[in-house]
Amino acid sequence: MLQFWRVLIAGTKNFLRNAWLSTAATAVMTITLTIIVISFISNSALTDTVKGLTDKIVLSVYLRDGITDQQKDLIKNRLQGTGDVQQTVYISKDEAVARYKEKNKNDVVQLEAIEITGNNLPASYEVHLSDRNKLNDVIKVASDTDIKPLLDEKNPVSITGSRKDAIQNIIHGSNFVIQLGLIASLIFLLISTLIIFNTIRMAIFTRRDEIEIMKLVGATKWFIRGPFLFEATLYGVVGAFIATGLAYALLLGSGPKLTYIDVQSTIAFFTTYPALIIGAEILIGTCIGILSSLLAMSRYLKL
Amino acid sequence: MILFDRVTKVYPNQMIALSGLNLHIQPKEFVTIVGSSGAGKSTLIKLLTREEVHSSGKLIVGGLDYDTITPRDVPLVRRRIGVVFQDFKLLPGRRVGENVAFALEVSGAPRREIKRAVPKMLQLVGLASKEGAYPHELSGGERQRVAIARALIRQPKILIADEPTGNLDPKNAWEIIELLLKINRFGTTVLLTTHNKEIVNALKRRVITINRGRIIKDEEQGRYTLEGGK
Numbered sequence: 001m002l003q004f005w006r007v008l009i010a011g012t013k014n015f016l017r018n019a020w021l022s023t024a025a026t027a028v029m030t031i032t033l034t035i036i037v038i039s040f041i042s043n044s045a046l047t048d049t050v051k052g053l054t055d056k057i058v059l060s061v062y063l064r065d066g067i068t069d070q071q072k073d074l075i076k077n078r079l080q081g082t083g084d085v086q087q088t089v090y091i092s093k094d095e096a097v098a099r100y101k102e103k104n105k106n107d108v109v110q111l112e113a114i115e116i117t118g119n120n121l122p123a124s125y126e127v128h129l130s131d132r133n134k135l136n137d138v139i140k141v142a143s144d145t146d147i148k149p150l151l152d153e154k155n156p157v158s159i160t161g162s163r164k165d166a167i168q169n170i171i172h173g174s175n176f177v178i179q180l181g182l183i184a185s186l187i188f189l190l191i192s193t194l195i196i197f198n199t200i201r202m203a204i205f206t207r208r209d210e211i212e213i214m215k216l217v218g219a220t221k222w223f224i225r226g227p228f229l230f231e232a233t234l235y236g237v238v239g240a241f242i243a244t245g246l247a248y249a250l251l252l253g254s255g256p257k258l259t260y261i262d263v264q265s266t267i268a269f270f271t272t273y274p275a276l277i278i279g280a281e282i283l284i285g286t287c288i289g290i291l292s293s294l295l296a297m298s299r300y301l302k303l
Numbered sequence: 304m305i306l307f308d309r310v311t312k313v314y315p316n317q318m319i320a321l322s323g324l325n326l327h328i329q330p331k332e333f334v335t336i337v338g339s340s341g342a343g344k345s346t347l348i349k350l351l352t353r354e355e356v357h358s359s360g361k362l363i364v365g366g367l368d369y370d371t372i373t374p375r376d377v378p379l380v381r382r383r384i385g386v387v388f389q390d391f392k393l394l395p396g397r398r399v400g401e402n403v404a405f406a407l408e409v410s411g412a413p414r415r416e417i418k419r420a421v422p423k424m425l426q427l428v429g430l431a432s433k434e435g436a437y438p439h440e441l442s443g444g445e446r447q448r449v450a451i452a453r454a455l456i457r458q459p460k461i462l463i464a465d466e467p468t469g470n471l472d473p474k475n476a477w478e479i480i481e482l483l484l485k486i487n488r489f490g491t492t493v494l495l496t497t498h499n500k501e502i503v504n505a506l507k508r509r510v511i512t513i514n515r516g517r518i519i520k521d522e523e524q525g526r527y528t529l530e531g532g533k
Contacts, residue, residue: 003411017396210394213392213393213394215381216352216381216386216392217381217405217406217409217453218379218382218406218409218410218457219409220378221378223409
């Protein structure tokens with residue numbers, strides 16, 4: 001225990017003694033961890049936003065007049081068969097008219113028109129999706145050779161609310177941002193590993209006389225390596241605290257301005273589980289530090 | 304105390320540093336090893352401190368057969384032997400007291416023991432008043448005393464002094480030799496390597512002369528007989 005404590009003290013002294021190197025290593029660790037936590041926040045907020053949007057997406061598949069109940073069941077089964085459908089609701093011709101009238105109750109011309117022409121509106125299935133990315137899979141069912149003849153050719157499959165383009169742009173945009181965050185995180189993980197590797201390599205070089213003396217007076221390998229390991233761990237711990245603080249400030253600061261993005265649940269998560277966030281950041285930072293220093297020591301610290 | 308039984312050391316580049324060396328040093332002896340550069344003195348010391356491993360033969364130090372040592376045991380072996388070098392090998396960023404305490408810290412000695420032992424050891428080497436000084440504030444002789452104090456703080460049975468006077472003026476060199484003799488009188492086996500002819504001749508102790516990895520002379524009250532001694 002006493003030895004362990006001495007190793008921690010030596011590691012902390014080394015961290016403070018090489019102020020410039022430590023600052024550089026901690027800074028790059030902070031950037032890496034900030035990117036990771038921002039990537040996590042973006043992922044969480046965009047997923048919530050897209051989920052909120054897609055919950056409202058309803059695909060309408062219009063049926064040809066006069067098809068049998070059996071054929072209706074076939075269409076329903078095929079739509080649900082995609083596996084990404086939460087619910088399929090049948091809207092009969094009568095219900096369609098009722099909805100039309102309700103929607104146009106203040107438009108006398110439209111109401112008169114439907115009275116004159118009779119019920120020309122097709123029956124339909126309203127499809128509620130469970131996966132925002134599977135929009136096209138469901139639409140594709142409508143073009144299958146056995147299904148297509150059963151559908152109303154004048155009314156193609158449509159998205160209720162006519163926000164298809166906007167929704168699809170958001171979906172594509174969010175996927176892009178999530179992937180970008182992942183790639184940036186990986187790149188900075190690599191950069192910080194290399195920089196900490198180099199920092200420890202330089203520390204080993206700077207302290208080569210001290211290491212030689214330690215060996216000479218009978219220090220164990222653990223006693224010699226320990227301070228380097230702890231020093232690299234400190235980069236991770238300090239970086240984790242700064243990164244979490246930065247990310248939280250960024251989230252609180254930018255949250256109200258992001259009117260189209262749902263950040264409330266992410267802020268709530270941050271506020272409810274701050275220890276979990278910091279703990280995860282410390283874990284990642286520590287892993288980067290330990291891995292880098294182990295690599296540097298295996299290469300440059302021959303005991 | 305120290306037994307070399309037909310010890311040979313061949314380096315990876317096939318250079319033979321020691322060739323079937325036989326040497327027996329008794330406890331409490333003061334032995335001087337002389338030899339020209341490349342004779343094998345440094346290799347002999349490196350085998351004792353386990354910086355190098357002998358290629359063949361038997362090496363027993365303080366009852367410990369070096370053939371049975373595992374890498375994990377090496378730090379423990381080094382703690383049993385005190386070593387001082389020509390270039391002192393002190394930590395420049397640490398004070399005298401901290402340099403001496405360092406040897407105890409690495410072996411896990413409790414704080415209280417360190418606080419008690421360090422001033423006593425500094426007193427023994429005549430540096431009681433310099434505990435708070437940094438190595439660069441000391442003379443060469445004083446630095447070597449610090450190195451000796453560090454080597455002795457764990458009370459080893461063997462002290463190896465590898466050219467301890469090489470960087471010192473005659474006055475300081477003699478003071479260091481007198482200190483080594485004093486330590487030897489307290490019961491520590493001292494193994495000294497030196498090129499200093501005057502010191503070797505004045506000591507009138509056992510002198511072992513090595514040449515090309517072999518002992519060519521071993522005298523109870525030997526003299527420096529090599530060419531080119533200082």
